[in-house]
Amino acid sequence: MQKVKIALSKGGLLGGAVDFFKARGIELDDNEANKRKLIKKGIVTNPEFKDYDVEFLLVRGHDVPVYVEHGAADFGIVGLDVVLDSQAKVHTLLDLDYGHCDLCVCSIQGNYKSIAELPSYARIATTFPNLSKEFFTKRGLEVEIIKLYGSVELAPLTDLTDIIIDLVATGKTLKENGLEPIHTIMHCTSHLIANPSSFEFNKEFFAKLQQAALV
Amino acid sequence: MVFRGLKTWLPSDVRKQLAVKGKLIDLYERWSYEPIVVQSLVDLDVIQKANKKFTNKTFTFLDKDGETLALRTELTQPIAKAIAGRAQELEFPLKLYYNASVYRYKGSSTDESREIQQVGIEYIGAKATENYSDFEVIQLLLDSANELNLEDFQISITETKIWNKLYEALGKEIADKAYNYLLNGDFLSFEKLSDEYKILKSIYSPDLLMKSNSELVEILEKELGIDLADFKNLVSISDKIKFIPYECPDLELYTGIHFKVLIKDEGNHIAMGGRYDKLYESFGEDLPAIGFAFYVPRLISALANLNLLDQITESSQKVELKDSSKSWAEIYEEAKGQFKEGKKVLICKK
Structure with missing residues (x-):
């Protein structure tokens, strides 16, 4: 049996990842006894994968590229935004076409209508410091980036920052907190990534995942 | 103050390092490689001339005469400079091995170490087809793995001829784009580009992943019109050798084969090397060369994970x-x- 470890992002994106593997004949063993376990077995229902011992690691979204880059997981599923911001040396293999959202610059409603209106040295709260820095550097704008780990919407409401850069799916949370998107940086979906070295030993598994999708 | 990326090795670690390095060095001695020691400090020029990619990883110093010195980032370049400088008094081909550290300001993303121990070889003065030099070097890698009782390993190999042909066929702008997509692991953008430039599908497409070495060689010979006959023979000497056409060798340095040694379940390669027939020209000599280096800490970590270290580290009573x-x-x-x-x-x- 060949062991394959796959890191999945806990939270909102997990359902889509579980469905992706289920559709290919690998189900996440999520019975009551396992509910709180962070390593879950993959139950293989497709004979194509009978020689694989699949294990799912449930980790925080931003940690998926870390596990994959270090080889603690062979593959991972996570948003493209997280992969790019991590700057991890991983292979980006498949766009899984779910978890659609936009990485946006957002302001308190009415404060700023566009990037051009931002003050010099604008303070920006985000969980994506590298993508944010790259975005403003390309435009030649000097900004101060403050990295947060969650509830980013709170930052401009408490005068911690002028604006935020965050993911917007429906826009409901933004609206409820009196914020609005003023610029879209990029569109994001969930992606399958792989450790470059592990990929070489697991190419057959990857090819079968793609073939199973075609069937 | 604790500085990032600095490590001290205690006796139990050093014992393991010595045992592993000893196994490799014994093997290289059996194949008539001779030891060489070069200085840790080199002219910055040596690093810049040979391989610009290390420039931002180089520790530099200003000496009292205003000259910029650097700590070596690799062994290949300082050895090339030393050998080229004394080429008239040496006999070629020259086979050398080294056991030394290199220093990098920034470690890799998965290992912050700034001093990295390497054991490696340099085979200088023989072209790919002379003295079976490419065969010998690849065999040495296979035998190195055998000496260390490694089983689940792979030598991922490619030929720079492939990228040279793609640059010729596509032009610099498009080929650069394709090369950088693959170098950065962005297979999705590469696939999109290859929908427009079909020739790129000969190096990576999902359909090629399960092809054998010889099938891949045939596809590339047909699609790119290049002769890979010698390469085909080379990759057939062991089933541990896997032809990876989408690998991106450093085209400023490598001129022939390029390879990495990977171990299953280890996130990073443990050795890397290739042929660099133009390197010596930058030091004023026309000497073809090939070589490789093992990254000792990574190798030891992999051997420990595989429970192979105790077999190698025998200690007398x-x-x-x-x-x-x-x-x-x-x-x-x-x-x-x-x-x-x-x-x-x-x-x-x-």
């Missing part, structure tokens, strides 16, 4: 001699007796 009423001369005689039997001696308390 230690005998304790007690501090007693005996004279030093008597104790010393006793110690010499134990040495003759191959044992180690430790003088300790009564």
